[in-house]
Each structure stands twice: as C-alpha cells, then as structure tokens.
Amino acid sequence: GKTHKILLLPGDGIGPEVMAPVSALLSEMVSRKTIDLQVSEALIGGSAYDRTGHPLPADTVARALDSEAVLLAAVGGPKYDTLPYEHRPERALLGIREKLGAFANLRPAKLFPQLANASTLKPEVIRGLDLVVVRELTGGIYFGSPRGIVTEGGVRVGINTERYSEPEIERIARVAFNVARSRKKKVTSVDKANVLESSVLWREVVVRVAREFPDVTLEHMYVDNAAMQLVRNPGGFDVIVTGNIFGDILSDEASQLTGSIGMLASASVGGKTGLYEPIHGSAPDIAGKDIANPSAMFLSLAMLLDHSLGEPALARTLEKAVESVLEEGVRTRDIAEPGCTLVGCREMGERISRAF
Amino acid sequence: GKTHKILLLPGDGIGPEVMAPVSALLSEMVSRKTIDLQVSEALIGGSAYDRTGHPLPADTVARALDSEAVLLAAVGGPKYDTLPYEHRPERALLGIREKLGAFANLRPAKLFPQLANASTLKPEVIRGLDLVVVRELTGGIYFGSPRGIVTEGGVRVGINTERYSEPEIERIARVAFNVARSRKKKVTSVDKANVLESSVLWREVVVRVAREFPDVTLEHMYVDNAAMQLVRNPGGFDVIVTGNIFGDILSDEASQLTGSIGMLASASVGGKTGLYEPIHGSAPDIAGKDIANPSAMFLSLAMLLDHSLGEPALARTLEKAVESVLEEGVRTRDIAEPGCTLVGCREMGERISRAF
Numbered sequence: 001g002k003t004h005k006i007l008l009l010p011g012d013g014i015g016p017e018v019m020a021p022v023s024a025l026l027s028e029m030v031s032r033k034t035i036d037l038q039v040s041e042a043l044i045g046g047s048a049y050d051r052t053g054h055p056l057p058a059d060t061v062a063r064a065l066d067s068e069a070v071l072l073a074a075v076g077g078p079k080y081d082t083l084p085y086e087h088r089p090e091r092a093l094l095g096i097r098e099k100l101g102a103f104a105n106l107r108p109a110k111l112f113p114q115l116a117n118a119s120t121l122k123p124e125v126i127r128g129l130d131l132v133v134v135r136e137l138t139g140g141i142y143f144g145s146p147r148g149i150v151t152e153g154g155v156r157v158g159i160n161t162e163r164y165s166e167p168e169i170e171r172i173a174r175v176a177f178n179v180a181r182s183r184k185k186k187v188t189s190v191d192k193a194n195v196l197e198s199s200v201l202w203r204e205v206v207v208r209v210a211r212e213f214p215d216v217t218l219e220h221m222y223v224d225n226a227a228m229q230l231v232r233n234p235g236g237f238d239v240i241v242t243g244n245i246f247g248d249i250l251s252d253e254a255s256q257l258t259g260s261i262g263m264l265a266s267a268s269v270g271g272k273t274g275l276y277e278p279i280h281g282s283a284p285d286i287a288g289k290d291i292a293n294p295s296a297m298f299l300s301l302a303m304l305l306d307h308s309l310g311e312p313a314l315a316r317t318l319e320k321a322v323e324s325v326l327e328e329g330v331r332t333r334d335i336a337e338p339g340c341t342l343v344g345c346r347e348m349g350e351r352i353s354r355a356f
Numbered sequence: 357g358k359t360h361k362i363l364l365l366p367g368d369g370i371g372p373e374v375m376a377p378v379s380a381l382l383s384e385m386v387s388r389k390t391i392d393l394q395v396s397e398a399l400i401g402g403s404a405y406d407r408t409g410h411p412l413p414a415d416t417v418a419r420a421l422d423s424e425a426v427l428l429a430a431v432g433g434p435k436y437d438t439l440p441y442e443h444r445p446e447r448a449l450l451g452i453r454e455k456l457g458a459f460a461n462l463r464p465a466k467l468f469p470q471l472a473n474a475s476t477l478k479p480e481v482i483r484g485l486d487l488v489v490v491r492e493l494t495g496g497i498y499f500g501s502p503r504g505i506v507t508e509g510g511v512r513v514g515i516n517t518e519r520y521s522e523p524e525i526e527r528i529a530r531v532a533f534n535v536a537r538s539r540k541k542k543v544t545s546v547d548k549a550n551v552l553e554s555s556v557l558w559r560e561v562v563v564r565v566a567r568e569f570p571d572v573t574l575e576h577m578y579v580d581n582a583a584m585q586l587v588r589n590p591g592g593f594d595v596i597v598t599g600n601i602f603g604d605i606l607s608d609e610a611s612q613l614t615g616s617i618g619m620l621a622s623a624s625v626g627g628k629t630g631l632y633e634p635i636h637g638s639a640p641d642i643a644g645k646d647i648a649n650p651s652a653m654f655l656s657l658a659m660l661l662d663h664s665l666g667e668p669a670l671a672r673t674l675e676k677a678v679e680s681v682l683e684e685g686v687r688t689r690d691i692a693e694p695g696c697t698l699v700g701c702r703e704m705g706e707r708i709s710r711a712f
C-alpha cells in the first residue's frame with residue numbers, strides 16, 4: 001500500500017498536551033507497521049502567531065493541502081483576544097476549513113453509557129443518545145459579503161450576509177443523506193423557512209436531493225423548535241443537516257446533552273484533505289496542568305482513520321480502546337465521579353494507547 | 357382613572373380556546389370594577405386571511421395602534437403552510453411587532469416548583485430556574501435587506517442580511533440592564549463576535565451602555581457556548597440579551613428547560629402599545645378539543661397588567677391564582693402527572709378565574 005501523509009496541528013492551550021499521547025500512538029503504529037504513515041507537525045493559532053506573526057502560516061496551509069488528513073487539537077487563548085481581527089486564532093480555524101474545502105462538518109453526539117451520569121438530563125431522556133449534526137462549514141453568514149461595520153447617514157451599522165447557493169446546499173444535503181444511510185436512515189433538515197428566504201431555498205433544494213435517497217426519511221424543523229426538541233427528546237434525531245451558524249449552535253447544544261464534551265470528536269470533510277478535531281476548545285484555564293482529557297483527540301484520530309484513510313477496523317479498535325479505559329473506571333477530572341480512578345492527561349493517554 | 361383600551365387577538369388553532377377564559381375574566385373584572393377597561397377583539401393570522409384575504413388586516417393594525425396593549429393568542433396552521441409567503445400567518449406576527457415598534461421581547465423562563473418533574477433536566481440542575489431572555493425583535497436578519505432568492509451567473513442563491521445599527525443595539529441593551537436591575541443584576545450579552553462584524557458592533561455598544569448601569573454585572577458569551585451553558589448550568593443566567601435570530605433560538609431552548617412551555621408568557625414592548633403572547637404556538641393538532649392549557653394566556657395577561665397598565669398588584673394576584681391551581685394538583689394534559697386532577701382547557705380557565 002502507499003504511504004499515507006498526515007499533518008498534526010497541536011495549536012494552543014491544552015492542544016499540545018492532548019496531542020502528545022496521540023502523536024506517540026501514531027509513532028508506535030508506524031514502528032509496529034500497523035499502518036504505513038508519514039506524520040509531521042505544523043503551527044496554527046496563537047502559537048503560530050507568536051512564532052511567525054500569522055495565525056495560519058502559508059507553510060501550514062501548503063503542508064495541509066499536501067496531506068491526506070489533518071489532525072487539529074485546539075486554538076485560542078485570552079492572550080490573543082485583543083489582537084486585531086485578522087490575527088486572531090479563530091481566523092486560522094475558518095481559514096484552514098476554507099482552504100481545505102472542508103464544507104461538511106460531521107459532529108456526532110453520542111452518549112458513552114459509562115458516563116450517563118455526567119449529563120444534566122435525566123437518564124431516561126438520553127439513554128442511547130446517538131445523533132450526528134452535519135453542519136455546512138464553508139458558507140452562510142460566516143463567509144458571506146457584504147460584511148463589516150459601516151457608517152450610514154452618520155449611524156454605524158454592523159452587517160453580515162447569509163448566502164447559500166443551490167450547489168452549496170445540494171452537496172451538504174447529499175453528505176447528510178449518505179451519512180443517514182449508514183445509520184437510522186432519518187434526516188432532519190433545520191432551517192428558518194418561515195422567516196428567511198435563504199432557508200426557503202435551502203428547504204427546496206434539500207427536498208429535491210431527498211428524491212435520490214428514497215430509503216431515507218426526511219423531516220423539516222425550524223431552528224427554534226430544533227433547539228427545543230434537542231432538550232425535550234434528543235432520541236428523536238438521527239442526522240441533523242443545517243447551515244453554518246445554526247449548525248454551530250445546535251451541535252454545541254447537542255454535545256452538551258451528553259455531559260461529556262471532553263469525549264466528542266468531529267470531522268470536516270468534502271475536500272481532498274479531511275480535517276479532524278475534538279469539539280472542545282483550548283481550555284486555557286487548565287492548560288499545562290496535566291488534567292485535560294485526551295479522549296476526544298484519540299476519537300478524532302479514529303474518525304480520521306475511518307473517513308480519510310479508509311481504515312474502519314483500526315478506527316473501531318481505537319474507539320474500543322477508549323471505551324475499555326472508561327469501563328475500568330479510569331477518568332480525567334472533567335468526567336470524574338465518586339469511586340473512579342482519577343488520572344491526568346498523560347496517564348489517560350498512555351492507558352488508551354496500551355488498550356489499543 | 358382613565359379607561360384603558362386593550363385589544364384581544366385570538367388568532368388560530370388553540371388561540372380562541374385559550375383566549376376565551378381570559379376574555380371572560382376581563383369582562384368580570386370590568387363588571388366588578390376591578391379595573392377600568394375597554395376590551396375589543398380583532399382578526400389576525402390564518403383566520404384573518406380566511407375572512408379578509410390578508411393575515412394582518414389594516415383594521416387590526418389601526419385598532420392595535422389605538423390600544424394601550426394587545427393580547428395575542430397564537431397564529432398559524434397546516435392549512436396556511438402552502439400560501440404564498442406574504443399571506444402566511446407568520447407575516448402577521450412579524451408585521452404587528454414591526455407596526456407596534458415592539459423591539460424588546462421579554463421571555464421569562466421560570467420553573468414552577470409544582471411542575472419540576474416535567475423537565476427533562478435533573479431536578480438539581482433546574483431548581484429555582486428563573487431567567488429572562490431579552491430578544492431584539494424588530495431588526496437583525498429578520499428584517500434586513502437585501503433579501504430574497506436571486507440568480508447569479510445561472511445559479512440560484514438565497515440571501516438574507518443581518519444588520520444592527522448602534523441605536524438599535526443601544527435601546528435593547530438599555531431594556532436588558534433595566535430588567536436586570538429589578539432582578540439579580542446580571543446581564544449576559546450573547547453574540548458571535550469571533551466571526552461576525554455585526555456582533556463586534558453589538559458587543560462594543562453593549563459595553564458602552566453598561567457604563568450607565570454600574571450596579572449591573574455584564575458578561576459576554578458566544579451564542580454556541582450559550583446554547584451549551586443553558587443545558588449545563590441554566591441557573592448561571594439572570595438576563596440574557598441578544599439579537600433577533602439568536603434570541604429566537606435561545607429563548608425556545610430556555611423555555612424547554614422548564615418542561616412546561618404551556619405555562620410561559622412573553623411581552624414585546626418598546627413602542628406605545630405593548631404586545632403580550634404565550635410562547636406556545638397554535639398547536640393545530642389539539643385545536644378545538646378542549647385540552648389546551650390556558651395558563652400561559654392568563655400569565656400573558658398578567659405581564660400586560662404589569663408592563664402596560666401599571667397594575668403590578670393585579671398582575672401578582674393573577675400569577676398567584678395560576679400557581680394556586682397548580683398547587684391543588686389540577687392539570688391540563690400537557691402538564692399532567694400521576695395522581696393529578698386532569699381537566700380540560702375550559703375548566704382550567706374557570707378554576708384560575710375563580711382563584712383570582
């Protein structure tokens with residue numbers, strides 16, 4: 001087989017800590033010849049800004065584009081919050097998504113039965129919770145223009161533009177229906193078609209694409225109702241497909257239902273190179289203290305193995321390794337409970353690697 | 357004192373049913389001279405369209421503008437979903453908000469201790485839940501232009517525009533800080549300032565207005581994080597202030613935390629005439645069956661008495677009447693629980709009126 005090229009972007013805050021054990025596991029996989037990989041690392045976010053004056057150096061973009069997949073930990077921190085807009089770590093995140101053409105963000109919210117108590121929802125409400133938000137990631141109000149702060153008749157006005165074209169909606173809808181095919185075969189398309197024309201087009205195109213997938217059920221839901229139904233009956237969802245800003249909000253809400261966002265991974269696909277990241281942030285308050293949870297980083301690698309490298313068996317084995325450590329009652333602080341074996345980031349990582 | 361003029365808009369679905377007992381109570385209040393009122397009724401929504409060809413007849417607007425307050429039940433139904441955009445019941449809702457200049461939508465999410473079990477969240481998470489979402493209601497992406505579906509280079513594109521001017525942000529921020537003054541003195545301003553310039557201006561203006569309220573604490577939160585924190589720790593909020601679309605989503609999510617949206621009312625103020633409505637919809641599936649919950653309609657009247665008619669004592673008495681009926685274990689179907697006395701809409705309404 002050919003050598004797979006993957007790029008690691010540890011980034012800021014807890015990023016380097018949670019990446020370290022994953023990077024170690026990758027080295028071990030290479031030396032054991034589990035998989036033929038060429039792994040390298042590059043800069044992104046605040047730490048890239050500190051070293052190069054730019055949060056997304058051209059070299060990082062070039063090497064990302066030259067890889068089959070990118071594994072990103074997290075970016076951002078209070079130190080960078082006062083930087084001018086174009087130098088903020090978030091720009092790097094939006095930038096790399098766009099450069100990679102990673103228009104489909106898959107964010108599974110799955111309950112680990114071992115962590116059912118961590119949720120603020122009642123156990124009977126979240127039992128078996130397993131949904132995926134398919135969020136459009138390179139369009140919508142995040143990227144639309146005109147945008148900016150302008151002065152009109154002496155009054156300052158802040159402007160952003162939501163824009164979705166038919167081809168953009170078509171391709172994200174197709175991803176969602178394909179994902180649903182490998183799951184419970186139900187797609188909930190979320191929009192605000194009772195108010196927004198962009199949503200009217202969204203709904204029309206999703207309905208048309210649905211005809212290519214007669215085996216998948218399609219329902220439509222307004223975004224305000226979706227935010228309610230996620231709390232009321234999250235088990236009613238299988239695949240949620242929606243635009244960039246609604247997806248940002250709903251996927252975070254959905255993740256929080258599980259009570260353990262330190263366990264959740266995401267994949268951003270659609271271009272040649274896939275981008276994989278935990279959904280948690282850079283958590284500057286706990287950075288460098290060896291208390292972060294590296295599980296989501298390992299599970300992001302599992303998604304990478306599955307979606308970009310075509311190694312579903314290895315992906316499943318890695319997921320099982322994470323679960324077996326939970327099963328033994330080993331926990332980092334964010335998911336600790338009475339009677340557990342409390343460990344730090346490094347040890348949690350070692351245990352997961354050993355179980356692999 | 358002078359005669360207060362109020363207008364009732366029963367609307368569609370369960371609207372007329374839940375309005376009926378409130379209307380009866382108002383007549384009783386007038387005949388008992390509890391308050392000097394002139395009450396009339398007008399058409400809105402699908403039923404207005406059926407009778408006049410327009411969901412928001414000019415006569416309704418004129419009479420609303422001529423009233424001190426408008427009490428609206430609900431609009432919409434499947435029958436009207438296929439109508440052209442401008443004839444849809446939702447247009448009437450957006451239209452009347454705009455005509456009345458009701459730019460500040462106050463949506464309290466308060467847990468009735470008698471109904472704590474109705475929530476899908478754990479009791480310890482929602483105990484004492486009492487927050488208010490102050491949503492900007494006549495601006496943002498709901499009203500901004502350009503908007504529509506256009507063809508660009510042979511490709512159809514759906515467009516909407518988020519716009520907020522400094523004066524619009526200033527006035528809604530002031531409402532929020534004033535509301536916080538009568539509560540726990542904390543405002544959480546929700547935006548997406550890490551991505552949207554409209555949010556950057558929002559944040560800047562809110563910070564400036566906050567200086568007029570040194571006794572109120574201000575925090576900022578990104579909208580995705582707010583959607584998470586509402587699930588994780590709703591007790592951490594007092595007043596949430598945000599724009600139209602974020603407010604639409606977050607206020608529905610917040611309401612659902614209580615588990616009993618049949619109990620929640622809202623006020624839309626800022627213009628000469630205030631608009632008061634339950635947050636539940638027209639619930640066409642249960643319309644005409646005498647099973648709807650009229651409580652939120654009564655509580656909307658309580659908000660009207662308080663905010664528009666300057667009768668806080670009457671408002672508190674009405675709120676207590678609703679609570680006392682709950683206390684007796686009397687329930688409509690939506691809030692029923694084992695051992696309760698199950699009643700219909702009419703009887704629930706009569707019991708609340710009797711307790712007043």
Ligand SMILES: CC(C)[C@H](C(=O)O)[C@@H](O)C(=O)O
Nearest residue numbers: 090091093094248550551580
């Ligand atoms: C940090 C921010 C720009 C980003 C987004 O809004 O896309 C984040 O919230 C996410 O969901 O990955």
Ligand SMILES: CC(C)[C@H](C(=O)O)[C@@H](O)C(=O)O
Nearest residue numbers: 194195224446447449450604
């Ligand atoms: C029906 C719809 C237009 C309306 C809105 O989005 O404002 C509703 O969801 C609400 O919150 O009152």
